[in-house]
Amino acid sequence: MSDYLMTPGQRSLREEVRNFVREDVSRQLLLDMDAEKIHYPRQYIEDLAAKHLLGLRFPPEWGGRGLNWAHEVLVLEEIGVLGASLACLYSLPSIVGEAINCFGSGELKERYLKSITAGKMTVAEALTEPRGGSDFFGATATLKQEGDVYILNGQKRFIVGAEGADLFLVYARSNPDVSSHKAISALLVERSEGVEVQHVYGLMGTRGGGTGRVYFRDVQVPVRNLIGQENGAYEVFNQMMLPERMTSAAGAIGLARAALEISTRYADRRKAFGQKVREFEGVSFKIAESLTRLDAARALVHETARIIDTIGNSGYVRRMVSEAKKFATETAWAVVNDAMQIMGGIGYTNVYPIERLLRDARLMTIWTGTNEIMNLVIQHEYFKEILLTTPAVRDVEGDAQNADAEGEKVFE
Ligand SMILES: Cc1cc2nc3c(=O)[nH]c(=O)nc-3n(C[C@H](O)[C@H](O)[C@H](O)COP(=O)(O)OP(=O)(O)OC[C@H]3O[C@@H](n4cnc5c(N)ncnc54)[C@H](O)[C@@H]3O)c2cc1C
Numbered sequence: 001m002s003d004y005l006m007t008p009g010q011r012s013l014r015e016e017v018r019n020f021v022r023e024d025v026s027r028q029l030l031l032d033m034d035a036e037k038i039h040y041p042r043q044y045i046e047d048l049a050a051k052h053l054l055g056l057r058f059p060p061e062w063g064g065r066g067l068n069w070a071h072e073v074l075v076l077e078e079i080g081v082l083g084a085s086l087a088c089l090y091s092l093p094s095i096v097g098e099a100i101n102c103f104g105s106g107e108l109k110e111r112y113l114k115s116i117t118a119g120k121m122t123v124a125e126a127l128t129e130p131r132g133g134s135d136f137f138g139a140t141a142t143l144k145q146e147g148d149v150y151i152l153n154g155q156k157r158f159i160v161g162a163e164g165a166d167l168f169l170v171y172a173r174s175n176p177d178v179s180s181h182k183a184i185s186a187l188l189v190e191r192s193e194g195v196e197v198q199h200v201y202g203l204m205g206t207r208g209g210g211t212g213r214v215y216f217r218d219v220q221v222p223v224r225n226l227i228g229q230e231n232g233a234y235e236v237f238n239q240m241m242l243p244e245r246m247t248s249a250a251g252a253i254g255l256a257r258a259a260l261e262i263s264t265r266y267a268d269r270r271k272a273f274g275q276k277v278r279e280f281e282g283v284s285f286k287i288a289e290s291l292t293r294l295d296a297a298r299a300l301v302h303e304t305a306r307i308i309d310t311i312g313n314s315g316y317v318r319r320m321v322s323e324a325k326k327f328a329t330e331t332a333w334a335v336v337n338d339a340m341q342i343m344g345g346i347g348y349t350n351v352y353p354i355e356r357l358l359r360d361a362r363l364m365t366i367w368t369g370t371n372e373i374m375n376l377v378i379q380h381e382y383f384k385e386i387l388l389t390t391p392a393v394r395d396v397e398g399d400a401q402n403a404d405a406e407g408e409k410v411f412e
Helices: 008-023 027-034 042-050 069-080 084-103 106-117 233-269 281-311 315-342 344-348 354-364 371-387
Strands: 123-126 142-146 149-159 167-173 184-190 195-198 212-222
Touching: 008 069, 027 084, 042 084, 069 084, 069 233, 069 281, 084 106, 084 123, 084 167, 084 184, 084 233, 084 354, 123 149, 142 167, 149 167, 149 184, 184 212, 184 233, 233 281, 233 315, 233 354, 281 315, 315 344, 315 354, 315 371, 344 354
Parallel strands: 123 167
Antiparallel strands: 142 149, 149 212, 167 184, 195 212
């Protein structure tokens, strides 16, 4: 959002988080995470909590600030400057917390949501399985009730934060006899006997955030840890996709903004053929193009945030959220890629962080639902909107010379 449109409260929140990003996150942390000397930066979560920056949208009684999405996306953009790992770890309390806040009992909120926002309990979200992530409802992890516990078995992979998480939000098949959409349950699983996390991935970027593979072997989970109804994960999933995708979208803008700023300053100093490279259109127009795209992506993210704040969840909201995730992450990829081009060879080295940001940005079009899956949602919801309504303003189809030639309107 433009500074000129921010409320004083939004401006001061942004200042708070900018201070955190500037003062409380060391350069060494970023370098050590990228070098995988650090596998999970727990202290970072605790520092965020100490500044009361986790779970901003949740009610104060559960440790949040009772703010809305319009505020959270502002904060996410600032945190996004730190790269995808720290942005994702910042987002996980918002994502997992959403499930607890919307569907959890008072007891679960007291026990878990309060601890999450206080930075006492770290979380991960475990949806994706080795057999596939896009086809989420094909999940094969199983849940079987035995008295007042469920027995959980299965595997999840690519789980950010897994290495350090105290608590996992897990989706598993609780009814083998009905269609997938009515067979999956969501529940909170504490790190306990039978939960094993393995560090198996050599990631291109987004390192140091504890991305692991998780095995659940006969894990006993209290029935009271169920989120929503048994077999009701479809509803939970539909709600959680809002924070999951909005956090990706808003974080991507911060990451791209950082790369654009670095390359713009560089273009003002670097000389070739006796002049600053910014004086070549080939360079300065890339900056103009990147800035325009970034402003457009930010506008879409903020508009979507305000729509969620106004109407909650719906097919239309899921379309907007998918558009925002797709457009912001594709924009981020293009902007960081152009930033590297603007900087020439030095941009490809670790003298500047552009190469790290590029490696991070690449993931953003894949995770939290690939951008192909975003397209699937967008077209699906749009067809529904169009086909369920008659033309809203006027019958534009009739504004053609030969519009009455019904015999020419052949569809089969
Ligand atoms: C570093 C990293 C961190 C991650 N963090 C998490 C996490 O914290 N928690 C979690 O649960 N998951 C996480 N993921 C998983 C991520 O969300 C999935 O990788 C992603 O959803 C894609 O699933 P997949 O890898 O199984 O690809 P697949 O589902 O196998 O897809 C392969 C290709 O087919 C395309 N495709 C599939 N179905 C369709 C369709 N219907 N229409 C068009 N194209 C289609 C996809 O777009 C993709 O291009 C992470 C992944 C990575 C790499």
